[in-house]
Amino acid sequence: MYFEILLDAVLGERQIFHIIECPICGFEEVYYEDSETKKLIGRACSSCNFVQKFEF
Numbered sequence: 001m002y003f004e005i006l007l008d009a010v011l012g013e014r015q016i017f018h019i020i021e022c023p024i025c026g027f028e029e030v031y032y033e034d035s036e037t038k039k040l041i042g043r044a045c046s047s048c049n050f051v052q053k054f055e056f
């Protein structure tokens with residue numbers, strides 16, 4: 001699926017931290033954390049085709 005490829009490209013290795021209701025479309029907005037450091041790395045909504053990487 002294209003969106004998964006996009007997530008791999010933008011966020012890389014990741015695991016789900018939590019899922020909230022997307023404020024834009026009402027579907028699922030997923031927050032991802034790094035599987036090793038447990039730091040939040042980004043969020044995404046597959047319905048909006050939206051991916052954001054958090055920069056620190």
Ligand SMILES: [Zn+2]
Pocket residue numbers: 022023024025026027028029045046047048049
């Ligand atoms: Zn959305």
